Amino acid sequence: MKKIVLKMAALALLEDIANGQIRRERIFREPEDLLANYDDWLMSRFRFPRPVLLELCAELRPALECHTARSQGLSVPTQVLTTLGFLATGAFQRELADRSGVCQSTLSRAMPAVWDGIIRMSSRYIKFPYNAVEQANIKAQFAATAGFPNVIGAVDCTHIAIKAPSQDEFVYVNRKHFHSINVQVICDAQMQLLNIVARWPGSTHNSFILTNSMVGNRLEAGTVRDGWLLGDRGYPLRMWLMTPLTNPNTDQERRYNDRHSRTRIIVERAIGLLKGRWRCLGRSGGMLLYRPEKVCHIVMACGVLHNVAHRHGIPLPEQHNPPLEEPDAGPVNCNPPRGAIRARQNVISSM
Known part of the structure; x- marks a missing residue:
């Protein structure tokens, strides 16, 4: 009898999840540390070696740093390198998002801020x-x-x-x-x-x-x-x-x-x-x-x-x-x- 009750409770829980009455726990994959790779790898994908990428990240940080405590906020290096990956290859956003461990909609919102920050550097x-x-x-x-x-x-x-x-x-x-x-x-x-x-x-x-x-x-x-x-x-x-x-x-x-x-x-x-x-x-x-x-x-x-x-x-x-x-x-x-x-x-x- 106890097994039947547990089984029915499990079925009810699955039904509530399917009907959206219980919110699924969102799981975020830890973004890959792209800057940890060798310069040849970075050059082939982002067109710059690590020192220049770090310099760009530092220069763009004030405009890009996300003032939020949400765990899924993108780091500045992830925003910069993923945007450079798009500019360097013209790859689809979904492919770049998968590579960086972020969702496509988040990347879509991040990229315009990066290229606008780069444009503000143009006078120099x-x-x-x-x-x-x-x-x-x-x-x-x-x-x-x-x-x-x-x-x-x-x-x-x-x-x-x-x-x-x-x-x-x-x-x-x-x-x-x-x-x-x-x-x-x-x-x-x-x-x-x-x-x-x-x-x-x-x-x-x-x-x-x-x-x-x-x-x-x-x-x-x-x-x-x-x-x-x-x-x-x-x-x-x-x-x-x-x-x-x-x-x-x-x-x-x-x-x-x-x-x-x-x-x-x-x-x-x-x-x-x-x-x-x-x-x-x-x-x-x-x-x-x-x-x-x-x-x-x-x-x-x-x-x-x-x-x-x-x-x-x-x-x-x-x-x-x-x-x-x-x-x-x-x-x-x-x-x-x-x-x-x-x-x-x-x-x-x-x-």
Whole structure:
């Protein structure tokens, strides 16, 4: 009789649990101490060795530290490394959450705080050289590349694939017929980013982005008197922006185009490095499944981290070079200023 009563009580308990009348005890798996691994392992998954990861965690701690006594609050290292794992691989959040021993919804809430914290570091890591002292070393490094004078940066744009947005979907379709954010990158001769603009939909022309950027506005206003950017034929010729000749006829003009190309291609290599290190940005990983606003934040965070890696001299794991992007068609109805034509002719004459 006693066995029957115990059996019935057990069945009743199981029924109450199934009906939700008794709350199940939540079990949390202890997150793995990812920082305990060797540098090679950390580099392959998070792109930084342990000392740099610890430095990042310390810098982001004030913004990320969870002021709660709840046992399931994520530690700062878990938040930072799991977010870096996503940026480095583009893996699904569930896979990253399982690896770190946290639930997917918790990770989803944590990652935006991490990349927003990284973006707040941008003023220290991404700086455009507006004064002569800052420009001198950059000019010398560019000149050493192919002999092109007075270059303070190389500019280009790249498309970051996204899922079709629910609003204004058509403006995000680029000339290659997929949805994207068109991102402007300016770099120096060492492929360090001097400027990154991530806010325009894929259909936006490269030259429009530059003209409406802070760097473009300041250069147009004459902030820099003796230096220029290099852009491909998709950009308009300006006093501060040297572009290639469409139909070079003389040896000097051909040398100009050749040196221009060999110098400007550095920005394409920088974009390849950016996408190769942070593979969530490349199409090899599919597309970013977020709203455009969040994608822009992800891109900006990757730009800051690119320069963090550059500052620490961290190499990229071996990879195949990505295909170069074709330039946009030239700007419509663009009449170069006479001063810009003369400036380019002076450069050609010196070749």
